[in-house]
Amino acid sequence: MLKVLFGSQMLAHAFLGGGLVGLVAGIVGYFLVLRAQAFAAEAFTDIGFAGATGAALLGVASLAGMLAFSLLAAAGLGILGDRARGRDVEIGMVLSFALGLGVLFLGLYSRSSATHAMSGINILFGSIMTINSTDILLATACCATALGVLALVHRPLLFASIDPAGAEARGVPMRALSVAFLAIVALTTAVCVLLVGILLSASLLIAPAAAAVNFTNRPARAVALSALMAVAITWLGLVLAFYGAVRPLPAGFYIATLAASTYAVSLVFRKFQGGRI
Amino acid sequence: MSLEAENPVFLREVRIGFAGRVIQEEMTFAIENGEFIAVLGPNGAGKTTLLKLLLGLVRPEAGEVWVFGRKPRRGNPAIGYAPQFRTLDTNFGVRARDLVGFGLDGHRFGPGFPSRKRRELIDRVIEEVGAAGYAEAPVGELSGGERQKLSLAQVLISNPGLVLLDEPLANLDMAAAREIIGLVGRLRVSRRVAVMLVTHDINPLLPHIDRVLYLANGRSAIGAPQSVITRETLSSLYNHPVDVVEAMGKKFVLGVET
Ligand SMILES: Nc1ncnc2c1ncn2[C@@H]1O[C@H](COP(=O)(O)OP(=O)(O)OP(=O)(O)O)[C@@H](O)[C@H]1O
Ligand SMILES: [Mg+2]
Numbered sequence: 001m002l003k004v005l006f007g008s009q010m011l012a013h014a015f016l017g018g019g020l021v022g023l024v025a026g027i028v029g030y031f032l033v034l035r036a037q038a039f040a041a042e043a044f045t046d047i048g049f050a051g052a053t054g055a056a057l058l059g060v061a062s063l064a065g066m067l068a069f070s071l072l073a074a075a076g077l078g079i080l081g082d083r084a085r086g087r088d089v090e091i092g093m094v095l096s097f098a099l100g101l102g103v104l105f106l107g108l109y110s111r112s113s114a115t116h117a118m119s120g121i122n123i124l125f126g127s128i129m130t131i132n133s134t135d136i137l138l139a140t141a142c143c144a145t146a147l148g149v150l151a152l153v154h155r156p157l158l159f160a161s162i163d164p165a166g167a168e169a170r171g172v173p174m175r176a177l178s179v180a181f182l183a184i185v186a187l188t189t190a191v192c193v194l195l196v197g198i199l200l201s202a203s204l205l206i207a208p209a210a211a212a213v214n215f216t217n218r219p220a221r222a223v224a225l226s227a228l229m230a231v232a233i234t235w236l237g238l239v240l241a242f243y244g245a246v247r248p249l250p251a252g253f254y255i256a257t258l259a260a261s262t263y264a265v266s267l268v269f270r271k272f273q274g275g276r277i
Numbered sequence: 278m279s280l281e282a283e284n285p286v287f288l289r290e291v292r293i294g295f296a297g298r299v300i301q302e303e304m305t306f307a308i309e310n311g312e313f314i315a316v317l318g319p320n321g322a323g324k325t326t327l328l329k330l331l332l333g334l335v336r337p338e339a340g341e342v343w344v345f346g347r348k349p350r351r352g353n354p355a356i357g358y359a360p361q362f363r364t365l366d367t368n369f370g371v372r373a374r375d376l377v378g379f380g381l382d383g384h385r386f387g388p389g390f391p392s393r394k395r396r397e398l399i400d401r402v403i404e405e406v407g408a409a410g411y412a413e414a415p416v417g418e419l420s421g422g423e424r425q426k427l428s429l430a431q432v433l434i435s436n437p438g439l440v441l442l443d444e445p446l447a448n449l450d451m452a453a454a455r456e457i458i459g460l461v462g463r464l465r466v467s468r469r470v471a472v473m474l475v476t477h478d479i480n481p482l483l484p485h486i487d488r489v490l491y492l493a494n495g496r497s498a499i500g501a502p503q504s505v506i507t508r509e510t511l512s513s514l515y516n517h518p519v520d521v522v523e524a525m526g527k528k529f530v531l532g533v534e535t
Contacts, residue, residue, distance in 0.1 A: 151388050153386060155384070155386070156386060158383065163363055164364060165361075165363055166360060167379070167383065169334065169352075169358040169360060170379075170384040171350075217415040218375075219371060219375060220391070
């Protein structure tokens with residue numbers, strides 16, 4: 001059915017995968033922005049990069065490698081402390097170490113053959129055009145898990161993110177929550193990397209959410225708006241990549257540009273409307 | 278269990294400290310239902326730590342602590358607590374009513390859906406503290422006094438029997454401070470809650486409170502203002518001469534910082 005709608009299996013997969021990732025990135029991104037953890041999201045994409053290249057070197061699925069590395073990092077960051085905001089120094093260390101590892105793995109891997117060099121590029125820029133049904137299945141499982149856990153913890157997470165002292169006194173388990181959230185971020189960045197690559201994942205995670213909170217002050221509306229915009233940006237990016245230019249440009253370029261423009265528009269909106277949608 | 282142990286707060290021979298450093302010792306007192314207590318003392322005397330003890334966030338090094346006849350435990354629904362420092366450093370994303378809603382179900386796990394009943398509960402308590410005018414405003418735009426009222430609403434919405442307010446008057450001007458104090462004074466009568474309010478200035482509270490709990494120098498004294506805020510009691514607490522003068526119906530403690 002989808003094949004008929006989109007004309008090709010490849011396109012169907014791209015839209016399906018893209019929609020899925022946009023949805024989850026938009027929702028999880030809201031909490032990232034609220035907790036001022038955009039930098040952590042950036043770090044997780046780099047960790048995912050190391051995981052994916054490591055997995056390629058070992059000959060296993062890149063998603064598996066990304067998940068292994070980023071879940072490990074989530075646990076590590078969680079053990080370091082339950083402070084919700086910031087943690088720039090620790091994250092910066094982990095980030096540069098992960099990038100270094102990724103570069104090493106990528107170097108070793110792409111040197112071995114030309115096809116390998118190509119898959120290396122896919123990891124950097126995403127492989128939405130070559131996504132297959134196994135990837136979709138895996139990505140769906142990751143997204144469902146991330147959203148499922150988020151649905152269970154969203155109220156304490158919101159409380160702990162906005163009013164940590166009040167939340168702690170009400171018995172919200174701050175550290176467990178912090179680890180759970182980082183695990184959700186790990187799952188989300190892993191599927192984002194699959195779609196748009198490490199270089200552009202952060203833009204999909206952060207920009208729609210950051211724009212949404214400029215448009216509205218209501219948490220529920222902001223989450224919905226962020227998800228909506230992230231999906232729209234992804235799909236529009238795909239459409240432009242397929243049909244837009246004479247010479248096909250990568251979807252990631254369009255997605256990043258659309259994301260940045262949305263944020264720019266939201267800034268203007270906030271200046272004049274004060275976030276009241 | 279004695280009758281006293283059923284009180285909102287009952288402490289016997291309690292010592293609190295960190296890593297061998299004693300903050301307070303020999304704390305023995307009971308607070309009764311509906312009582313309004315002002316907690317005074319210099320910086321670092323252990324006022325915040327005492328509240329955290331009741332919340333189960335700090336353990337006593339010695340002695341017994343009872344809160345409504347039970348051991349302190351985290352997330353005790355019988356206690357409403359407004360922390361000294363609320364870091365609401367998000368200037369976007371939440372409205373005043375969202376902040377109040379946290380007091381109702383912010384700690385609950387599970388999906389949770391908005392309902393009319395939830396909205397009405399929030400509206401009612403916002404009305405009660407007189408914050409209806411800015412219920413929909415983003416928290417980042419509110420003044421210190423307005424935030425304190427919301428803080429109070431967040432605390433009251435869960436119907437606690439004991440309310441702990443840690444320096445709710447800090448950074449407020451006299452008019453705003455009086456408004457908050459009057460509000461707390463009325464609410465503790467209408468809701469019959471016991472209140473412990475930490476402050477550095479006793480004067481605006483004098484017409485409203487039942488007793489003063491004064492912490493200083495590792496020890497404490499509790500009683501009516503006119504028997505605690507005296508030269509004798511405070512000098513023996515601080516272990517050096519302190520004077521209390523009264524002028525224009527106000528008490529001034531000389532010789533120490535409060
Ligand atoms: N978690 C902790 N670990 C070690 N020491 C602590 C801890 N919490 C508080 N203290 C110490 O206990 C003492 C009492 O602190 P507390 O915050 O209770 O003071 P306070 O009376 O509330 O002061 P203020 O008026 O400044 O708020 C201080 O010396 C503080 O440094
Ligand atoms: Mg204090």
